[in-house]
Amino acid sequence: MKQPTKPLSTGEFVPLLALTVSLVAMSTDVMLPALDVIGQDLAVANVNDTQLIVSMLFVGYAIGQLLAGPLSDCFGRKPIVYWGFGVFLVGCLMSMLATDFTVMLVGRVLQGLGVAGPRIVPIAIVRDGYEGRAMARIMSFIMAVFILVPTLAPLIGQGVFVLAGWRATFTLLFVMALIALVWFGLRQPETLAPAQRRKFSVRNVISGIVEICAIRVTMGYTVTAGLVFGSFIGYLGSSRQIYQDAYDTGMLFPVYFGAAAIAIGAGSMLNARLVMRLGMRLLSWRAVSLTTVSAAAFAVVVHYSGGLPAFWLFMAWLMVTFFCMGLLFGNLNALAMEPLGHMAGLGAAFVGCVSTIIALPFAWIVGGSFNGGVMPLVMGFAVLGLASLVVMRWTEKRWF
Numbered sequence: 001m002k003q004p005t006k007p008l009s010t011g012e013f014v015p016l017l018a019l020t021v022s023l024v025a026m027s028t029d030v031m032l033p034a035l036d037v038i039g040q041d042l043a044v045a046n047v048n049d050t051q052l053i054v055s056m057l058f059v060g061y062a063i064g065q066l067l068a069g070p071l072s073d074c075f076g077r078k079p080i081v082y083w084g085f086g087v088f089l090v091g092c093l094m095s096m097l098a099t100d101f102t103v104m105l106v107g108r109v110l111q112g113l114g115v116a117g118p119r120i121v122p123i124a125i126v127r128d129g130y131e132g133r134a135m136a137r138i139m140s141f142i143m144a145v146f147i148l149v150p151t152l153a154p155l156i157g158q159g160v161f162v163l164a165g166w167r168a169t170f171t172l173l174f175v176m177a178l179i180a181l182v183w184f185g186l187r188q189p190e191t192l193a194p195a196q197r198r199k200f201s202v203r204n205v206i207s208g209i210v211e212i213c214a215i216r217v218t219m220g221y222t223v224t225a226g227l228v229f230g231s232f233i234g235y236l237g238s239s240r241q242i243y244q245d246a247y248d249t250g251m252l253f254p255v256y257f258g259a260a261a262i263a264i265g266a267g268s269m270l271n272a273r274l275v276m277r278l279g280m281r282l283l284s285w286r287a288v289s290l291t292t293v294s295a296a297a298f299a300v301v302v303h304y305s306g307g308l309p310a311f312w313l314f315m316a317w318l319m320v321t322f323f324c325m326g327l328l329f330g331n332l333n334a335l336a337m338e339p340l341g342h343m344a345g346l347g348a349a350f351v352g353c354v355s356t357i358i359a360l361p362f363a364w365i366v367g368g369s370f371n372g373g374v375m376p377l378v379m380g381f382a383v384l385g386l387a388s389l390v391v392m393r394w395t396e397k398r399w400f
Helices: 010-021 023-029 032-041 047-075 077-097 101-129 132-146 148-164 167-187 202-213 216-246 250-278 280-304 311-368 375-396
Strands: none
Touching: 010 023, 010 101, 010 167, 023 047, 023 101, 023 148, 023 167, 032 047, 032 148, 032 216, 032 250, 047 077, 047 101, 047 202, 047 216, 047 311, 077 101, 077 167, 101 167, 101 311, 132 250, 148 167, 148 250, 202 216, 202 311, 216 250, 216 280, 216 311, 216 375, 250 280, 250 311, 280 311, 280 375, 311 375
């Protein structure tokens, strides 16, 4: 295992990077309780279109990763994180002041474009110092701390929304980004030595991408991550409608949303304990298998329940599924990144960008198919889970 350059203690390194990475989750989840009101204030005709406030963030995020990763390989990790924070802050201001839906969506794209730096470069920072199972262990710790954000974000967002209106949720994001920027700038050392930096040019980027595309393991697990992420983003976009419209949970929506997110944290913590012993591949295979089988079985229950089973049944299935997500998020990234230590920035950008581009169309299908029940969501996890198993079989050339 490599040692990080002038490392922070793990007790500071993990929460610092978790906070930096968590801006994506916070930006996604904090306004979920207010989506309906935002749509009304900005004259959105189709209620399902309010899901674009979530998904357009990921459009900008996908594009931003293509810039952040290669640039961090050239100029170092820290300057690109600073650049990303700056663009993110501008996007927050645009959304905060938006008076029509188009301006809101442009602001969300800019937020995604900017947050790509603080989200993707920390993965390269971890890869600079760790590899293999040790990297998966650190990523699991980061994900476990990171998961506190989606657990609390809707509850925080609902409180801010009730007290000060939906525009204040973007003020909250602005302040949170400033805090993360100052902490990162003062405490996190640069991890990429000048001698290890790659000259930035279109030719170098293209040659690097060609090299990455030839690596079966990286491509296979990148596609797998995209398929898994697609159903998850579909859940995020439709979660308010599922909890509040379908199940009429009202103000308790953030509580139930947070309970499901806790299952991801539990999975991440367990993964950190097991991955050094069982390995990333076996744990990932079992997690995807359980996700697929449980979704397929629950689809039968949903069918015979008229599309809307008892709420406790839905939550039980969701907790199992999200526990598996906790096992997967850290492992799939580490597996895809394992061969890319010599170009960690470009590698992290490629893996993040391609997996997001793969995920978004499936997320739009899953979320946009909401019809008052949960069958589209459940079938999304079942079908995309099965596709993930097929891709993993192709990647490893064997069944586990």
